[in-house]
Amino acid sequence: MNASNISSFVQTNLFERNTVTESNDSNSASSVQQTASELNLSRARLGSKPTAGINKPILPSKSGYSLASSAQRFSLAKTRSTPGNVSRFTATSRATAVQERILCTIFESTKDVNSTIGLCILNFSTGELILSEFIDSQIFIRTVHKIQIYEPTEILLPNTSFSPTYSKLATILKLNTPDSVKISEVTSKYFNKQNGQDAISKYSIDEETKKVNLLHVLDKNFALCALSATVYFVKEQIPKSTAKAMEFKSFRIRFENPENTMLIDSRTILGLELIESKIYKRNHLAFYKFLDETVTNDGSSLAQKHILQPLTSKKGLEHRLESVQFLMENSDFLKELRNEMETFEDLDKIFCHLLSVNHVAIEPEFKINYVLLLKSTLHTTKRIATTLQKANPSGMFLKEVGCILLNNKLSEIESAIDEKINKDCSWATSNIDQQNQRCYAVKKGTNGLLDISRQVYRNIVDEIVQNVKQLNDTHELSLDYKYERRRGFYLRLKRKDHSELPFLPSNFVNVILKKEFIECTTLDLLKANARLEEILREILIASEQVIDELLNEIMGNLSALFMMSEAVSLLDLLCCFAKKAMNLxxxxxxxxxxxxxxxxxxxxxxxxxxxxxxxxxxxxxxxxxxxxxxxxxxxxxxxxxxxxxxxxxxxxxxxxxxxxxxxxxxxxxxxxxxxxxxxxxxxxxxxxxxxxxxxxxxxxxxxxxxxxxxxxxxxxxxxxxxxxxxxxxxxxxxxxxxxxxxxxxxxxxxxxxxxxxxxxxxxxxxxxxxxxxxxxxxxxxxxxxxGNGIRLVGPLFGKKISETAMTIAKLLEKSGRYQRMAHLQKHKDPDTVAVNELEKDK
Structure with missing residues (x-):
């Protein structure tokens, strides 16, 4: 299945088309402009001139117009805890040490009368880069909606949105985003459509993806301009302290079509409590919290996206329901799938680390663990694919998911791992286990120099073990040896077992007294540690070279991994729907x-x-x-x-x-x-x-x-x-x-x-x-x-108040207003009746 087919199959199109310019919004637009004027907006810069094209503008306070008040804003859950699914890899990755950062670049032209918007969203945690272009309303309902969905930590706008006066877009964004979100300006020359096209050619994962993306943005100049400024910002403006962890070799670039989803405005999302309950936040009264019974993080994220932006393709919905029906009719099959998927880690974030330059997002000591995690993921994927194949499902989506999970490229990745990594290599947590893993994970014969260095390493470790045994025999002690990355091998004995010992023999040095143990070493052990450290450095260099070659080889099939991630998230969502429907x-x-x-x-x-x-x-x-x-x-x-x-x-x-x-x-x-x-x-x-x-x-x-x-x-x-x-x-x-x-x-x-x-x-x-x-x-x-309202609140007040209110209500009823309107309605136009009656009331 090619990239365009999988895009139409598993990707969610996140925008809804509006090809009609809302002429009736002119009054609303003028009111926004008036609000900006009343707030006495004046453009301010940090310093007299821009630094490298970017400034932080000072925008008006949020006391004015707002599509949704700050008290009503919702928050999308970015992560979740899945029972029995404790993340092993992400806690050890350098990328996770960087606070989650989402950049949103918006391009508007003050000369464009149609309010065309180009949007580029970059999620640094997943390496996902989403492009879109759409015609918005005069008060930018869709743009605000997207900002609330993606929750960026920083928003970039062209400097023309702030000079000579603040644009409506800049004003509305400031009034509808949290104070923690930075709104910065970028010099307009960096919004360049040709640079945007060049970025797609440079940063696409593979040639097929590049061709598809270039075709999608062929006439999307505003989206390309937003992409151009995003790439410039990432290259030039990311702080040096986090630059390595955020340096990408490729991005998951995707253009999202604005035609195939329903638009739900932000106030509707809040009013219907689609994501979060306004009153009972601890209870599962919010629609998303109620509906979400997915077992993977990616499935949960997809559920959020669908709830906020439902689909409008009748054919696609019918195929989806066909698959859900099959799952409902085969409960054992459904349970087996969910049990398998429950073991998955956060696939998008795992695969994202392969996008970084030279894989710097993965610490060297954890690269083998990372490869093992990939291998485990592929094994689970193969089991799910086999289960789907045996069931022979009637739903088209289930069949397509099965085909994606049996992609030959996934088998190539698994074969490449098996070719270079020993099958008995297991997950390592302690320091000594991680060191042994890095020494022996790569198969014998893969690198000749590595094999020689390993033998020397083995000899030195054997020498250390023999040395400890001789010390025990000579001094009649119960010495044990431990290893730390910083100290190397050292000796340890329990204090309670040697309480009568007045002092250690003279050949024990660097003595450290602890509550329960005595730690020390010897000159011979220090020399052995020095030799061990030197040979270990050679082993690690050779092993890391092999692992980097393996990761580069896997990188060639990265698109298949992301396709697999999307297919698993969709399968999880369909299983969630089926389970909910069966139970209720x-x-x-x-x-x-x-x-x-x-x-x-x-x-x-x-x-x-x-x-x-x-x-x-x-x-x-x-x-x-x-x-x-x-x-x-x-x-x-x-x-x-x-x-x-x-x-x-x-x-x-x-x-x-x-x-x-x-x-x-x-x-x-x-x-x-x-x-x-x-x-x-x-x-x-x-x-x-x-x-x-x-x-x-x-x-x-x-x-x-x-x-x-x-x-x-x-x-x-x-x-x-x-x-x-x-x-x-x-x-x-x-x-x-x-x-x-x-x-x-x-x-x-x-x-x-x-x-x-x-x-x-x-x-x-x-x-x-x-x-x-x-x-x-x-x-x-x-x-x-x-008097129904009076009866309802009667228990809250005294008897006297309730009786008085009921008397007044009956007097109003007797005034005959309703009877007059019903009579006149038979003979006159309803609008005329309403006007006449309201005049009488006055």
Whole structure:
């Protein structure tokens, strides 16, 4: 399978295309510019002139406009602990001593009216270099989204973004990134598309990958410019203290197509708690924490990416579900695969160390351990491939994974290791074991000089052992010998066994008294250590030469290792979905142009609430594309809206869903504004809500899913009703799928005759004791009862307050406002009715 095929098979395309310039964002854009002006932005430099083309600009504080407040930002888990999978290699690698560093370079042109963005992300831990180019909105929703997903430690922008004034992009990035993220400028001359093309030619892993990448970026000038500045920064600006560990011979360069994933804006990610629960951070209430039952770090990372950016390829999703179904039907096979994958280390980070120049990311004393880890990984891979081959799976993805794991290049790597490394060579942890490993790991006959040096080394060690035995016999002691890398061989005896000994014989020198032991040496042992150190140096040089040749040989097949890593992560994710579906009785979704979910359940809450009440969800273009949901507080409206969003996401990552049956359309955008019914926690900011609403209303289309929970709830009754009705009326013409909850009973009354509107109500019953009984069931029967909110909060207040509130509510009900609106609605346009009634209220 060539590189282009595997890219289409296992890589996740992380961007969503927006080919329409949102003209309606002009007001939002002007407001951002106004915000920047109000903050009195002035460009400041560190020093009078740039040093090597880069400066750290001083940007405005975060007190102004923000797409997501700092309190609401989420954090993606970069590593995780897998039971029974303790990392042996990474703790010994020099690369891990460097703090994880992710560089993001963004190129924009102030002359470009389409807000085109070129993006380059470089992860120093994995050697992955991701390129993309896309047309963003006027307030850079997609760019902010990518920054929050990748969590860079430093962002580079061209100096034209800061001079003569700060650009909108620079301002928005500063207001939407943590204070710990550096935002630096690079002289614009380093953003050069030709240098970007040269970098791809120079740093690609192999010729095939280079050809594929050059083809992908053929007309992506902005992405190439961002790549050019990234390479310049890595070469010229990385501090000398970490330069060696971050010096790459090659990168895993990948261009990510902006067409095949759903866009979920950052506020939706926070509101739906896709990554982290806002309230119960210690509980597994966040969607990702609930769904993730992968057994590898790479699989867990892939699960995060898919949740934040679901797929939009119907064919790809159907193939994925076919594989999940096979795994569900073969539980023993599923268990065997997961048990094998559980032994894997973090494959991406392991293979990344081969990308460094002269393999400096691996300490010399651990290179053999590294090779053994590769060998162990390949053995596990072969066992998984054999298991897949025997099962003869029906799913195309499973078959492709099996083919990748049986790649001949992987067999070549294993053969090269077996050719040079002794089969009985094992993992070494202690100093003496590591030294013996480095001396004897390479097979006899591989290097003639090495064989001679080994024999001399063996003779000297035998001489030391014999010398210790003679000392024991001569002085009647129970001496033992130990080895340390710094001291070499030395003598040790237990103090309790020689408590009557007044002093050591005169030929023992360098005596060290410790609590339980006496450590010392002799002149003969010091001489032997000197000879041993000299011959050991020759052995290590010869061994390291052989190991470096082996690593260079493996480097020639590095693309196969990364393909294997991606295939394993996908297999782990599919197994995770299958296990979750089997344990919780999920169904396989189908794809059409409608939403039809029978007895759908909230994936998280159904496991926390006894007798969770399922609900049917139906949305048809032209007849019920807009659903209006009414009901009192805590009746289940917000849970229902979250449920719709989460089930759509699950379907578009290829995961079974909690329902009896389910059919979904393919959405390319998801915007959700949901609130919490938890009375003790949560508040709304009306101005912020309206700003966010304006940002995405202009970019809606037939493939957008829009979830709105109680629009206008933060304003007065009259203003809130007016705004809610106006927005709802506008959404009718947007031709998207909309779910809206509201407390304004006038809205469904005014819009119920619209052909694409359906009204549902969360059933609530008033008991004989005047309390509320929630049924949490969606129904078309609407009961216009007042005072439900008062009944809900009644136990929190005294009897007098509750009775007074109920009296006022009944008086308002008798004023006849609702009856007048219902009557006028039969004879007039709904908009006219709303205006007339609001004028009367004033």
């Amino acid at each position: 009785e999920y169904c396989l979704p189908k794809f059409s142009d409608i939403i039809y979910i029978k007895k759908g359940r909230h994936p998280i809450l159904e496991n926390l609430i006894k007798s969770f009440v399922p609900n049917d969800i139906i949305s048809l273009q032209g007849s019920s594309s807009m659903q209006l949901i009414t009901g009192c507080n805590r009746s289940g409206k917000s849970v229902y809206l979250r449920q719709v969003s989460l089930l759509c996401i699950m379907a578009q990552i290829g995961c079974p869903v909690p329902a009896e049956s389910a059919t979904f359309p393919i959405f390319n955008k998801l915007h959700a504004r949901v609130c919490s019914d938890t009375m003790e926690i949560g508040s709304s900011n009306f101005s912020s809500e309206m700003k966010e609403m304006a940002y995405f209303l202009g970019a809606l289309d037939s493939q957008t899913l829009l979830i709105l929970d109680e629009v206008g709830r933060g304003s007065s009754i009259g203003d809130g009703l007016a705004i809610s009705l106006a927005i709802t009326e506008y959404l009718l013409s947007a031709n998207c799928s909309v779910f809206v909850s509201t407390h304004f009973r006038e809205i469904p009354a005014l819009l119920r005759n619209k052909p694409s509107v359906s009204h549902f109500h969360m059933k609530t019953e008033v008991t004989r004791t005047a309390s509320l009984k929630m049924h949490y069931k969606l129904t078309t029967d609407f009961e216009a009862t007042s």
